[in-house]
Amino acid sequence: MLELSAAEISALQLSLQVGVWSVLGSLLPALAVAWLLARRNFPGKLLLDGLVHLPLVVPPVVVGYLLLVLLGRNGPLGRLLDAWFGLTVAFTWQGAAIAAAVMGFPLIVRAMRLSLEAVDTRLEAAARTLGAPRWEVFATVTLPLMAPGVLTGAILGFARALGEFGATITFVSNIPGETRTLPLALYTFTQTPDGEVAALRLAVISVVLALLALGASELLARRLQRRLSA
Amino acid sequence: MLELHVTKRLGAVHVAAELACPSQGVVALFGRSGAGKTSLVNMLAGLLRPDSGRIALRDAVLFDSASGIDLPPERRRIGYVFQEGRLFPHMRVRENLLYGWRRAPADERRIRLAEVVDLLGLETLLERRPGALSGGEKQRVALGRALLANPRLLLMDEPLASLDQARKQEVLPFVERLRDDLDLPIVYVSHAMEEIVRLADTLVLVSDGRVVASGSVEEMTSRLDLRPLTGRYEAGTVIAATVAGHDPRDDLSDLAFAGGLLTVPRLDLPVGTHLRLRIRARDVALSLERPRGLSIQNVFPATVVDIGEEEGAQLDVRLDVEGAALWARITGRAKRQLALAPGTRIYALVKSAALDRHALGRQPAGGRFLAPGSKLNGA
Structure with a gap:
């Protein structure tokens, strides 16, 4: 009863894989966008801000559809990816990771931006008078001070990736072993006669996974906070 | 020589200051709050860019709008002790102290950690984090951190202003020791005449973004025409x-x-x-x-x-x-x-x-600026 079936393990593994890669891939671009939004003024800032937040407000299915149009085999970006790297993302787990990344991106940017705005720029000025050039100040003062925000953003993004459904199923479909993550597997069981027990098991797994992620982030956040305040 | 003539529009205040004074001993910038003292030291440090003008320290031009020179703060080698300390909260005191030292050119590291720890009495604080320090301790660490960057000039922007009287008395002797034991010119911003009399050799009066007068502390405090600026109660x-x-x-x-x-x-x-x-x-x-x-x-x-x-x-x-x-x-x-x-x-x-x-304040004796370790004349 407690043993996981092959299908469950496959969905769990796939979900973790998609979640980790979507977050890892988002961190640097999100940091760059958060920095631009928090520290710079430039024409088109409002547009960038809106664009980044779009996945929060439009239906996920729309995002998935737009990804399909752009990155599908015949989409303009999809063709480039194919020609340059021989990479196909439509209907693959990489595509699922991209869908999850796009959906989680605004959450990550938001958390980072808030923590970046809370960093005292006077500390950065002090670091520069001590001989540190801009990028070194960022690496040694700014980034460590916004670490709790980066962590929060990563956890939020990861949780969002685990729950991603609409954009994923639209963009990369529901292929067992390739794109069938936990929510998709759960959905599949609800569409199958006598699938209630299996669906419930997946629901429990999802809840446990989410709780573990939350607990880990809480522990990390406390350690970071201790370092900053003690 | 420290030379500065700059202009800068800052909201309602128009800074237009000219100053040339010896880059030796303690130069005090005195004036009411809002007179533009902090703006001037920020321009010296490279944290505020003048609209036009020129800033030079000894033979190094730090800023010159005519020839387009504007050294970034990290290349000016000017230490800065801020009013609020500005210690890095995520680093221990030791790491804070060494932040500038690690970035100073190896052949210019005259002052070492052990000396600063000794001078400022920081032994027991080294492994602490800034959040666990008192106000006076924070300012001492900030002072040590600026010193260890081995600057060519040290700026101190009201380093005692945020401290209560007891903490002031705790930190002031350390500032005096630094003045007496190190051959390091200091620009000291204050609106407390007491501190200036105790520490400074040269007094620069700043009002409405302008340098109104400058000269020795003795001369400046005896001038009648400057009385409205040096303050009546403190006369x-x-x-x-x-x-x-x-x-x-x-x-x-x-x-x-x-x-x-x-x-x-x-x-x-x-x-x-x-x-x-x-x-x-x-x-x-x-x-x-x-x-x-x-x-x-x-x-x-x-x-x-x-x-x-x-x-x-x-x-x-x-x-x-x-x-x-x-x-x-x-x-x-x-x-x-x-x-x-x-x-x-x-x-x-x-x-x-x-x-x-x-x-009481020690008189600027010729032998004040000694190599570290040597004794003061007559003291």
Whole structure:
């Protein structure tokens, strides 16, 4: 009863894989966008801000559809990816990771931006008078001070990736072993006669996974906070 | 030489300052809050870009709008102690201290961690985090951090302003040690005349974004025309003196200055020590004749040099005591009754109790700036 079936393990593994890669891939671009939004003024800032937040407000299915149009085999970006790297993302787990990344991106940017705005720029000025050039100040003062925000953003993004459904199923479909993550597997069981027990098991797994992620982030956040305040 | 002439529009304030002073000893920038002192030091540090002008320290041009030179702060090698410390909260005190040291060119690292820890008494703080330090401790660490970057000039922007009186007394001696033991020019921003008299050699008066006057502390505090800026309540002069002898029986000390011997409560300082005294105008009274049967011990023959405007019922009289300047604050009625006018011969009565330790500051002796480790002349 407690043993996981092959299908469950496959969905769990796939979900973790998609979640980790979507977050890892988002961190640097999100940091760059958060920095631009928090520290710079430039024409088109409002547009960038809106664009980044779009996945929060439009239906996920729309995002998935737009990804399909752009990155599908015949989409303009999809063709480039194919020609340059021989990479196909439509209907693959990489595509699922991209869908999850796009959906989680605004959450990550938001958390980072808030923590970046809370960093005292006077500390950065002090670091520069001590001989540190801009990028070194960022690496040694700014980034460590916004670490709790980066962590929060990563956890939020990861949780969002685990729950991603609409954009994923639209963009990369529901292929067992390739794109069938936990929510998709759960959905599949609800569409199958006598699938209630299996669906419930997946629901429990999802809840446990989410709780573990939350607990880990809480522990990390406390350690970071201790370092900053003690 | 420290040269600065800059202009900068900052909201309502238009900074247009010109200054050339020796890059040696302590240069104090004094003025009311909002006068533009901090803007000036920020421009020196490279944290604020002037609209136009030129800034040079010794032979290095830091900023020159004409030739497009604008060294970034990290390449100016100017240390900065901020009013609020600005320690890095995520680093231990030791890492904070070494932040600038690690980034200083290896051949310019004259000051080492051990020396600074010793000078500022930081041994017990090294493994702590800034959040666990008191205000005074934070400022000492900030001071050490700036020193360890081995700067060519040290800026201190009201480093004591955020501390209460007790913490001030804790940090001030360390600033004095730094002034006396290191050959490091310091620009010290303050609106507390006490600190300036105690620490500075050169006084620069800043008002409305302009340098109004600059010169030695003694000269500047005796100038009548600067009185509205140096402050009326704090009015007084600064005179240089030397410890001439002690009277253990009555617990008194004699201090020699240009005008004679001044008796003060016993000072725990060796004979020959150079001092700087601040004598407040309200602690000086005047008499046409040499008074007798008076509790005041310090009486000096003097000449009236100048008489200030009457403000309220009071006015200040500037006296010359054998070359030393003294101020006396008297009422307008007293002035009329004594028929005071420039040139009047008179006696100045100084209450000995007015010369408390608070007003003491070491005189800028020629031998003040010594290599670390050597002893002060006469101290």
